[in-house]
Amino acid sequence: MLRPGAYPTGWLPGVAMPDANDELLTRVGDALAGLTGSRDAALVLAVSGGPDSMAMLDIARSCWAGSLYATTVDHGLRPESADEAAMVNAYCAAAGVAHATLRPPVPITGSLQSAARAARYALLNQHANDCGADFIVTAHHADDQLETMLMRLARGSGVDGLSGVRSRNGRIIRPLLGCRKAELITYCERTRLRFVSDPSNDNMEFDRVRMRAALASFDAIDPLMAVRSADALADAAEALDWMADREAQTSIIADDDGVLLILTSYPPGLLRRLVQRCLERVQPGIVPRGPQADRLIAALHSGEQTMIGDVLCRPVREGLAWQFTAAPKRGGVQRR
Numbered sequence: 393m394l395r396p397g398a399y400p401t402g403w404l405p406g407v408a409m410p411d412a413n414d415e416l417l418t419r420v421g422d423a424l425a426g427l428t429g430s431r432d433a434a435l436v437l438a439v440s441g442g443p444d445s446m447a448m449l450d451i452a453r454s455c456w457a458g459s460l461y462a463t464t465v466d467h468g469l470r471p472e473s474a475d476e477a478a479m480v481n482a483y484c485a486a487a488g489v490a491h492a493t494l495r496p497p498v499p500i501t502g503s504l505q506s507a508a509r510a511a512r513y514a515l516l517n518q519h520a521n522d523c524g525a526d527f528i529v530t531a532h533h534a535d536d537q538l539e540t541m542l543m544r545l546a547r548g549s550g551v552d553g554l555s556g557v558r559s560r561n562g563r564i565i566r567p568l569l570g571c572r573k574a575e576l577i578t579y580c581e582r583t584r585l586r587f588v589s590d591p592s593n594d595n596m597e598f599d600r601v602r603m604r605a606a607l608a609s610f611d612a613i614d615p616l617m618a619v620r621s622a623d624a625l626a627d628a629a630e631a632l633d634w635m636a637d638r639e640a641q642t643s644i645i646a647d648d649d650g651v652l653l654i655l656t657s658y659p660p661g662l663l664r665r666l667v668q669r670c671l672e673r674v675q676p677g678i679v680p681r682g683p684q685a686d687r688l689i690a691a692l693h694s695g696e697q698t699m700i701g702d703v704l705c706r707p708v709r710e711g712l713a714w715q716f717t718a719a720p721k722r723g724g725v726q727r728r
Contacts, residue, residue, distance in 0.1 A: 416575060420571070423567035423570060427527070443587040463494060468496070480493075556618075644673070650703075650715060652716075664689065678700070680701070695707050
């Protein structure tokens with residue numbers, strides 16, 4: 393329902409105020425409550441100025457009792473981005489919502505989308521810490537989820553990848569995954585809420601844009617059903633992690649040089665997770681891609697010694713156990 397005093401006298405976000413009985417407000421408010429475990433957690437809202445995030449901001453402004461901190465990250469990649477951040481700031485000033493524009497300390501280089509994403513989340517996390525906010529809220533919706541799943545399917549992803557973007561990942565929450573993009577745009581139009589269009593969303597050089605264009609003429613897949621499938625896969629991934637953590641207590645032991653995996657006869661999905669835990673104990677932060685991990689496990693099953701990253705991996709105890717140690721600085725060990 394609308395919070396008392398949500399819209400100060402004389403201020404209108406457009407022409408119409410949101411209806412307190414709007415089903416979309418109820419749905420998003422319930423999703424936020426479910427993801428945060430409360431009705432008044434302090435939230436940092438990631439607002440780019442597009443229709444998805446502007447709808448999220450306006451809905452949260454209408455239905456959430458906790459503190460809100462709208463945040464726009466200006467990556468400095470387009471000349472229009474400063475004006476877009478200013479538009480969000482103007483809305484927030486009128487609405488009485490705290491707003492900050494954050495900029496990366498160094499220019500974005502390399503793979504622009506991945507580098508911008510890493511910089512964005514680093515800034516949002518720091519800002520949430522500064523504000524004392526409990527959660528960071530992004531505007532990913534059901535159509536985004538379907539695009540992500542299909543892109544990862546095209547790359548041969550497994551259970552973890554096909555679970556798509558999680559509704560909650562640490563302090564990051566996504567309450568709009570149960571919403572279609574079209575209904576968010578309709579909300580903006582109905583309430584005359586201003587939003588911007590990022591021209592990069594039409595750049596066919598990006599995989600996501602090409603996938604979105606393909607889906608525009610193919611409506612046989614319901615994005616909301618894709619969200620259900622992603623949730624089921626996320627549950628399966630969580631179950632595998634739980635089992636791996638439990639098995640690791642008895643199957644992974646430390647030795648003088650590194651760690652031993654003393655049991656290797658697990659089903660493939662569980663074995664991959666246990667091998668990953670062994671690798672991380674020797675080289676924290678190492679995350680081999682699926683094909684790399686599969687080649688490593690196949691080599692160990694075949695009795696071969698190999699190396700991945702800076703970790704030397706070899707069968708021991710007549711191949712019944714596998715040892716993982718820091719790799720020698722020099723040598724002829726084959727890398728996977």
